[in-house]
Amino acid sequence: MVSRLQYASLVNYKKVNPVKQKALQNFQSTFAGLNQYKIKIVPESIGHTAAVLDFQSTDFMLAFNLEGLGTKSLIADQLAVSKTFSNNKNLLKKFYENLAIDCVASSINDLTAVGAKPLILADMIAFASNDLLNTSFRMDGLLAGFKKAALKYKFAIPCGETPVYPNLLMPHTIDLSAASLGIISPKKNFVSGKKLKKGDKIFGLASSGLHANGLSLARKISERLPKGYLTKLKNGKILAEELLNPSFIYSNLVSKLLDQKIDLHYMNPITGHGWQKIMRPKQNFTYRISNIPDKPLIFDFLQSQGKLSNEEAYKTWNMGLGFVLMAPKKEGKKIERIANREKIKFFELGIVEEGPKQVALEPLNLVFKKLF
Amino acid sequence: MVSRLQYASLVNYKKVNPVKQKALQNFQSTFAGLNQYKIKIVPESIGHTAAVLDFQSTDFMLAFNLEGLGTKSLIADQLAVSKTFSNNKNLLKKFYENLAIDCVASSINDLTAVGAKPLILADMIAFASNDLLNTSFRMDGLLAGFKKAALKYKFAIPCGETPVYPNLLMPHTIDLSAASLGIISPKKNFVSGKKLKKGDKIFGLASSGLHANGLSLARKISERLPKGYLTKLKNGKILAEELLNPSFIYSNLVSKLLDQKIDLHYMNPITGHGWQKIMRPKQNFTYRISNIPDKPLIFDFLQSQGKLSNEEAYKTWNMGLGFVLMAPKKEGKKIERIANREKIKFFELGIVEEGPKQVALEPLNLVFKKLF
Numbered sequence: 017m018v019s020r021l022q023y024a025s026l027v028n029y030k031k032v033n034p035v036k037q038k039a040l041q042n043f044q045s046t047f048a049g050l051n052q053y054k055i056k057i058v059p060e061s062i063g064h065t066a067a068v069l070d071f072q073s074t075d076f077m078l079a080f081n082l083e084g085l086g087t088k089s090l091i092a093d094q095l096a097v098s099k100t101f102s103n104n105k106n107l108l109k110k111f112y113e114n115l116a117i118d119c120v121a122s123s124i125n126d127l128t129a130v131g132a133k134p135l136i137l138a139d140m141i142a143f144a145s146n147d148l149l150n151t152s153f154r155m156d157g158l159l160a161g162f163k164k165a166a167l168k169y170k171f172a173i174p175c176g177e178t179p180v181y182p183n184l185l186m187p188h189t190i191d192l193s194a195a196s197l198g199i200i201s202p203k204k205n206f207v208s209g210k211k212l213k214k215g216d217k218i219f220g221l222a223s224s225g226l227h228a229n230g231l232s233l234a235r236k237i238s239e240r241l242p243k244g245y246l247t248k249l250k251n252g253k254i255l256a257e258e259l260l261n262p263s264f265i266y267s268n269l270v271s272k273l274l275d276q277k278i279d280l281h282y283m284n285p286i287t288g289h290g291w292q293k294i295m296r297p298k299q300n301f302t303y304r305i306s307n308i309p310d311k312p313l314i315f316d317f318l319q320s321q322g323k324l325s326n327e328e329a330y331k332t333w334n335m336g337l338g339f340v341l342m343a344p345k346k347e348g349k350k351i352e353r354i355a356n357r358e359k360i361k362f363f364e365l366g367i368v369e370e371g372p373k374q375v376a377l378e379p380l381n382l383v384f385k386k387l388f
Numbered sequence: 389m390v391s392r393l394q395y396a397s398l399v400n401y402k403k404v405n406p407v408k409q410k411a412l413q414n415f416q417s418t419f420a421g422l423n424q425y426k427i428k429i430v431p432e433s434i435g436h437t438a439a440v441l442d443f444q445s446t447d448f449m450l451a452f453n454l455e456g457l458g459t460k461s462l463i464a465d466q467l468a469v470s471k472t473f474s475n476n477k478n479l480l481k482k483f484y485e486n487l488a489i490d491c492v493a494s495s496i497n498d499l500t501a502v503g504a505k506p507l508i509l510a511d512m513i514a515f516a517s518n519d520l521l522n523t524s525f526r527m528d529g530l531l532a533g534f535k536k537a538a539l540k541y542k543f544a545i546p547c548g549e550t551p552v553y554p555n556l557l558m559p560h561t562i563d564l565s566a567a568s569l570g571i572i573s574p575k576k577n578f579v580s581g582k583k584l585k586k587g588d589k590i591f592g593l594a595s596s597g598l599h600a601n602g603l604s605l606a607r608k609i610s611e612r613l614p615k616g617y618l619t620k621l622k623n624g625k626i627l628a629e630e631l632l633n634p635s636f637i638y639s640n641l642v643s644k645l646l647d648q649k650i651d652l653h654y655m656n657p658i659t660g661h662g663w664q665k666i667m668r669p670k671q672n673f674t675y676r677i678s679n680i681p682d683k684p685l686i687f688d689f690l691q692s693q694g695k696l697s698n699e700e701a702y703k704t705w706n707m708g709l710g711f712v713l714m715a716p717k718k719e720g721k722k723i724e725r726i727a728n729r730e731k732i733k734f735f736e737l738g739i740v741e742e743g744p745k746q747v748a749l750e751p752l753n754l755v756f757k758k759l760f
Binding site for chain 2: 035036038039042043045046047049050052053055057061062066067069071073074075078080081082083084086087089090133135136138139140142146149150155159162163166167169170171172173174175176177178179181182183184185186189191193194195197199201232235
């Protein structure tokens with residue numbers, strides 16, 4: 017058992033969030049630059065998962081974002097130079113393939129949340145040194161992962177960068193990020209949370225595991241174990257494999273919901289801040305959660321090894337919930353049917369109520385009162 | 389004097405470029421995903437500075453890219469923790485402001501080269517640790533720089549990220565990147581090099597200094613000097629100030645050229661690979677340069693301190709040339725007039741000739757035969 021860990025010492029959101037707010041305010045005055053083109057930034061998209069551009073002359077809108085994968089790749093980078101694991105080229109290649117999918121997911125799921133279908137993505141793979149370009153399991157794995165995701169989720173990768181950043185990245189590491197552009201067509205497919213109202217149901221879609229958030233804490237817990245990332249789990253897999261399960265990408269599923277004109281009132285991937293993300297819509301509502309998915313093995317393991325309370329765990333990780341959708345009750349069955357067809361587990365989680373902004377996780381006797 | 393430096397040992401383009409090619413080929417098959425939307429990636433934009441999306445239903449096209457600033461920020465990050473300089477908050481703030489402008493330039497100048505006007509940009513400022521978010525000269529400087537560039541070049545910054553990457557970035561460093569989207573309107577403003585023909589003139593626009601390329605070498609040379617970045621130059625400034633001069637952004641100037649219907653056949657910022665970039669158009673031509681701008685102070689200093697030949701210097705740095713334009717002879721005077729109005733120095737450099745793909749720098753008796 018490792019000692020109790022404070023996630024705040026790793027990534028301090030109390031410090032990060034004011035900076036985000038400051039940046040948003042700082043840049044508001046730049047929006048007027050688009051008036052000359054009769055294009056505007058849709059105000060409801062500001063601070064949401066993707067910025068949305070409205071062209072007055074078209075019947076579609078565009079969604080745009082830039083996302084970094086963060087520190088998840090450190091797990092594979094560390095194994096790639098470890099004496100006990102570095103010969104395991106096939107598994108290493110698979111890990112990098114999965115990381116590319118994670119990187120895509122972090123950008124595309126954010127487009128999906130505003131009702132956009134992905135069009136193009138640019139990948140950035142920065143390397144700490146030239147020699148990393150030669151490790152074929154790394155480069156081949158990454159390229160395979162980006163391509164696999166692009167083909168499955170039907171977007172193009174027309175450009176990208178593979179720079180080398182000596183002295184900026186820690187030795188033996190890579191840094192992955194992606195920018196993407198999606199189309200909202202027709203314009204009324206735009207989902208912002210504006211239509212959210214009391215009585216709406218809160219639905220959920222399963223995650224595949226950690227996805228790309230709370231990795232700093234997961235790494236810390238893992239690295240303190242006697243066998244580290246090679247620790248065997250109950251399911252016979254090593255910890256690294258579970259940590260590096262590729263993220264689910266929800267765009268095909270949500271595209272089908274949009275095509276079938278499901279009345280979606282709000283969507284959000286569960287990323288940083290875990291279940292607190294549920295109260296991200298701008299209005300004040302109480303989100304009453306009466307059903308919580310079973311804790312997947314990886315979260316159960318990390319939580320017990322890190323001696324984390326449920327509060328800490330559900331505030332940091334997705335705990336099996338990858339994406340939330342809020343919609344009128346009658347849409348539940350239709351969403352469930354499509355989710356089943358896409359082979360992603362569907363949950364009925366709870367209900368949107370009048371009341372102060374908070375997420376009440378009733379089965380856990382927990383209330384999250386403030387977002388972040 | 390420092391010993392002769394091999395840039396190849398820092399960033400080995402012989403290794404980087406095959407990876408780029410491999411990535412491009414790998415992703416070609418993903419383009420078909422856009423057929424469902426009647427959108428296509430314009431083939432001439434592949435491998436150019438920005439990917440161009442053609443919407444059959446609109447009278448405009450869009451240009452898109454993702455660029456990293458690279459290691460230039462290390463200069464400021466190093467000074468920010470140095471005993472002799474860290475109290476110089478005003479100059480430090482100015483350095484970070486300039487770096488944000490460099491980051492914008494690396495993305496926006498690439499849009500400009502295909503004939504696009506910038507619409508939106510997403511900034512990514514990754515920090516090695518939480519405490520860096522508290523250093524107000526850094527954050528305030530960066531936000532001021534992004535905002536200043538956005539207001540001057542009339543694009544919006546509707547989203548961005550400020551993540552913390554412990555253990556991925558070297559201590560005390562930041563990593564800057566930006567993705568942007570530009571509009572090509574009308575579609576015939578798209579400039580790809582396709583119209584390039586023998587007899588076209590090669591024009592140039594001045595750089596402000598290093599911009600964002602060849603920084604690994606410039607840093608190496610600087611760090612070997614007894615006073616490092618604080619070395620006084622002939623103009624009375626310290627080396628760091630010259631190295632961190634903010635890049636020129638050419639989008640307002642080129643927008644005016646497009647508005648005045650100047651017949652532009654090719655454009656390119658001079659970035660990595662220095663003057664070799666002149667032979668980037670896809671066709672085979674010889675680019676005969678008969679006039680080379682005077683060597684700016686900073687390049688003269690770095691070249692002599694690094695004991696670099698002209699070949700090495702012009703293959704690595706822009707040496708005073710920030711952007712090339714190729715166009716029929718008759719357009720020269722018009723371009724010059726607009727450049728003068730925008731207060732960016734204009735050069736008539738040479739001519740496009742039939743012949744093998746090469747750049748002949750006649751005044752230096754140098755021929756670059758292969759791009760990269």
